[in-house]
Amino acid sequence: MNDPDNINVSRRALLAGAALAGVVGTVLASTPATAEDAGVVTGPPPDLKDLPRRKVDLVDPPFVHAHEQVSTRGPEVVEFRLVIEEKEMVIDEYGTTVHAMTFNGTVPGPLMVVHEGDYVELTLVNPDTNLMQHNIDFHASTGALGGGGLTLINPGEQVKLRFKATRPGAYVYHCAPGGPMIPWHVVSGMNGAILILPRNGLNDGNGNPLHYDRIYYVGEQDFYIPRDEHGNFKTYESVGDGYDDMLRVMKTLTPTHVVFNGAVGALTGEGAMQAKVGETVLFIHSQANRDTRPHLIGGHGDYVWATGKFHNVPDVDQETWFIPGGTAGAAFYTFQQPRIYAYVNHNLIEAFELGAAGHFTVEGEWNNGLMTSVSPPSGA
Ligand SMILES: [Cu+2]
Secondary structure, X not given: OOOOOOOOHHHHHHHHHHHHHHHHHHHHHOOOOHHHXXXXXXXXXXXXXXXXXXXXXOOOOOOOOOOOOOXXXXXXXXXXXXXXXEEEEEOOOOOOEEEEEEEOOEOOOOEEEEEOOOEEEEEEEEOOOOOOOEOOEEOOOOOHHHHHHHOOEOOOEEXXXXXXXXXXXXXXXEOOOOOOHHHHHHHOOOEEEEEEEOOOOEEOOOOOEEXXXXXXXXXXXXXXXXXXXXXXXXXXXXXXXXXXXXXXXXXXXXXXXEEEOOOOOOOOHHHOEEEEOOOEEEEEEEEOOOOEOEEEXXXXXXXXXXOOEOOOOOEEEEOOOOEOOOEEEEEEEEOOOXXXXXXXXXXXXXXXXXXXXXXXXXXXXXXXXXXXXXXOOOOO
């Protein structure tokens, strides 16, 4: 559908502004067109017909689609499809709602996994049931605002972007449609992550391979829900109606909710992550907007790439690690004791008052050598 020699994104961005002006006129009027600023015109795409192609069906976080850790294939073109879904979502136990903007209907969007040297080929779909213009910026990619300058689409449009995965690591992707639209879309849920594994898998920095038994993707999300004059959270007819109020809350830099995977408690109870004693888990943790500091209560980070980039030697024996806003981190841990672990943002106010906490349920035998109750609580 696109002639890559002649992508005139600026004209399309202007048309989009006109088309949507009746719905969210004040919003778009204040929005510089990112794609227009990019002025991107690409040349003919490279001939990749000799590379194998593989289509991947994405799954909802915290789960991750099946993938090889050590690649048994050469570089390939890996095809993904993301459908943008604007939808009302409940984000806490009190029924507070947000008109979320999502990739594939989840907050965060799904984790994609490829290997270094692969080509990521994404079809991005903006169904005509949506109201807003969207795009995607891959921090893992190079050029054109991370692809944002080539992917701005109106409701009823789709676009296909291909980029080469040159740097191994975990990276954020997010919507970035220009100006104040960027933080608004991101804090309304429109972010996710991609994991680019080294072709021969992870290692400890000394060349010793690291293999995981399970992988979980935790996407941390800050929400800024406006309140009415009585202090109750407000609801709105449509996504655009809440914009002005939400922007005021956003500018306080004080989120009303900081949650894992879209809602307070999403990763607890039925949603708790699972493991067995002796199993190794790779946690991918992204925060597209704010700093965070993951901590596993009762466990550690055996190997941690806090900023998620695998050309760096991992830190070992970590208690808490720091992930700057706009980054996806990776941590690797082998469970040694059973029962419940809490996985939190160790700003404990954010964890226990705003929602940034999940659980691990771990099965297996208790190791008294590591911990034992010498004398249970009793009268002093
Ligand atoms: Cu968007």
